[in-house]
């Protein structure tokens with residue numbers, strides 16, 4: 001078994017692109033996997049494809065359209081506005097089981113490719129309240145996947161405990177700040193780079209970037 005091969009769950013956004021650079025820094029061989037789940041913005045998959053090509057990373061896109069059928073939500077339905085969650089409820093961009101399914105399918109592919117390391121950009125500190133982004137869930141799934149496939153996966157979550165400003169810092173340390181700033185897509189309105197500036201994802205991204213750049217100038 002090759003221990004130096006990793007697969008990155010990759011959406012083309014800030015977090016997963018940072019994870020892709022992190023993986024390239026930590027593993028000899030890196031593969032990326034993206035999911036087609038009928039995203040409103042097909043630009044997301046295009047963006048992921050372009051980044052993988054530019055970085056020379058083997059890229060797989062798996063068809064997960066079933067997910068949109070099971071759980072219509074604001075990321076897949078053009079007629080649904082993005083709403084923030086309130087009083088402990090997640091925002092309506094949440095899809096039940098999405099990360100669990102993505103990671104499980106990524107693991108099936110990872111085993112086929114003999115890549116025991118799985119990297120995902122989930123994060124507990126961005127307050128989105130997605131239950132399957134929590135550390136305890138990732139650890140639980142790691143055990144389950146190992147038992148399910150009799151294979152020693154190691155799920156890595158490089159940004160689990162850091163906030164958006166620290167994610168920018170990590171990108172900078174990896175020499176990828178400008179690349180990630182200009183070429184990734186986080187915006188819910190499908191605009192690459194700094195985005196629309198108004199949707200919740202853009203607001204979060206910009207707040208983190210401003211905070212990081214400010215701290216960098218002061219230090």
Ligand code: ZN
Nearest residue numbers: 187196199202
């Ligand atoms: Zn936006």
